[in-house]
């Protein structure tokens with residue numbers, strides 16, 4: 089599904105990603121952890137095609153296609169979804185209208201007819217039930233005046249609507265209360281179908297109790313410095329990052 | 343990135359899709375403006391003596407004026423002797439039947455998306471089509487007549503309804519009002535005339551479509567709408583012009599009169615040719631629009647979506663004379679490339695308990711400048727007048743400008759006047775967010791801008807709201823590079 093080979097990226101001359109290697113197969117859940125400023129959001133932004141970052145080396149293939157060659161919108165239409173760490177507000181545009189536009193742009197790209205209004209509304213109702221979304225939120229302007237938790241839930245709802253192949257969640261759990269965390273995780277689990285893959289960026293083991301990862305990676309100074317199974321996250325929770333940092337320094341000195 | 347720029351260039355290259363010209367034999371007045379020009383226009387229209395007299399008086403007054411200079415933009419001086427003041431298709435036009443309209447003209451309007459054949463036309467909209475200086479056709483006239491509604495060209499009204507014309511023409515915008523109003527009164531060619539009788543609710547949208555075609559020609563239409571006691575009408579004007587290198591002048595006058603309990607909703611979707619991206623060519627849109635709520639509980643509501651013209655200079659205004667009368671102004675003005683807009687409104691509170699509301703949304707992209715200029719005036723006797731003004735500006739890119747000049751004059755202590763203003767920028771974050779959901783940059787800007795203008799677009803009749811949304815998107819194409 090996703091193959092990242094030696095990916096390097098910088099912003100304003102500062103190297104942030106320094107040779108990332110990662111393979112995500114269909115149906116897998118990968119957790120990416122790591123200290124603040126390690127480059128986790130940068131990795132997600134580069135995969136989504138944010139123009140601020142310059143890719144200086146490496147390759148990314150997505151279902152056999154060169155992801156880095158594609159425009160951000162084409163990556164999305166091919167099935168890459170990024171749940172933002174900080175979703176933006178778009179005043180005057182309802183979530184409904186926004187998603188209708190997004191879905192129809194994707195359909196156009198795939199050579200399909202646009203979805204008709206009634207079919208769309210029905211589809212949306214189903215997804216709202218599935219994700220236990222509050223109706224009031226979808227008729228309001230996109231993210232405008234939403235609480236932090238509401239914004240995150242809206243991200244996951246959009247994911248359900250757009251049915252991506254690969255979802256990258258950037259700290260979607262931050263700012264969620266316990267109930268919302270449960271709802272969001274349940275939503276994600278409902279979307280798992282053995283084909284869809286997830287890259288979950290998080291600081292907390294708590295989320296991984298609900299969304300159980302197949303792999304856990306630690307990102308530090310622009311590199312994946314350690315990978316393991318779900319137990320690695322538990323270890324990090326207990327011990328913090330210092331021992332990993334020490335390991336890295338040691339590796340660098342030998 | 344290089345590729346992106348190419349795409350934007352392409353889009354800019356195809357920017358104005360109404361820029362074609364119609365090849366048709368025209369009859370024109372000789373270039374320039376003298377008393378003879380005015381006699382020529384008047385005789386072409388076989389006008390009665392009183393009309394000619396009115397024009398000449400206006401002309402003499404205009405000659406005593408010099409063109410105004412208080413605006414917040416610059417433009418090269420207009421040579422008023424280098425303009426053709428009258429241009430009409432040569433083919434004799436019979437206003438009764440479409441069969442006799444030159445097929446070229448019908449095609450022109452079809453191309454603009456305005457079908458004049460009633461079967462094809464959206465039901466519920468009657469259209470008056472004005473091509474250069476004359477009205478080509480007015481649809482649904484007979485159905486409207488059954489209700490006593492008059493919807494015809496101004497030229498026709500001068501002949502058929504002289505009493506109404508004499509009574510109301512120039513009553514809201516006298517020729518002494520300003521430079522362009524005087525010019526218009528002297529040389530106005532055609533435009534629409536509407537009269538809604540007492541207690542009648544006009545059953546369909548009335549709409550006039552203006553098209554400038556001929557070269558070196560100015561368009562000076564004149565519109566007069568009278569809503570008698572307890573009546574209601576919703577009226578919409580649209581306009582386009584071919585792409586030409588020289589600037590063309592559009593100096594219209596619109597007068598609205600709402601009697602007791604009457605309501606007039608006047609919507610404009612203005613899409614005159616804005617000039618190319620270097621600022622060459624385009625229409626100078628200098629228009630005087632004013633309505634008066636003559637009777638108690640009357641209401642006038644202006645809605646405008648301004649996307650075209652090289653320069654737009656207009657302030658649709660309301661004189662709230664009747665007690666409890668209401669004035670509204672909803673505006674979206676978009677400027678891109680080198681366009682300039684200085685627009686807003688005047689709300690003059692004269693009656694007691696009068697209310698006004700102003701919602702202005704300015705969007706500037708490219709190197710354009712967008713100015714809101716508004717006056718709220720409360721006269722001495724206007725007890726308990728209320729106004730609420732909201733001015734929002736949105737900037738796209740960092741070379742454009744937004745300016746706000748609110749003027750407030752209050753002469754009555756019981757007045758309550760509120761003003762809110764905001765300026766925002768379309769962020770790359772917003773665009774990237776849309777991109778990430780599969781929405782391309784052009785569509786994203788369209789979506790964000792439409793969201794920004796929602797409040798105003800909601801005021802437009804359904805069919806036109808859709809058109810206006812598309813127009814907003816089109817006029818901002820290529821604005822982010």
Ligand SMILES: Nc1ncnc2c1ncn2[C@@H]1O[C@H](COP(=O)(O)OP(=O)(O)OP(=O)(O)O)[C@@H](O)[C@H]1O
Pocket residue numbers: 099100102104122123124125126127128129130131
């Ligand atoms: N525009 C920028 N200019 C300079 N440095 C930047 C810019 N954007 C990001 N960085 C730097 O890149 C590094 C990685 O940032 P990133 O947001 O990817 O970290 P993160 O792992 O997501 O951290 P967190 O856990 O705090 O969200 C940080 O040191 C950050 O300051």
Ligand SMILES: [Mg+2]
Pocket residue numbers: 128129130173258259
């Ligand atoms: Mg981050």
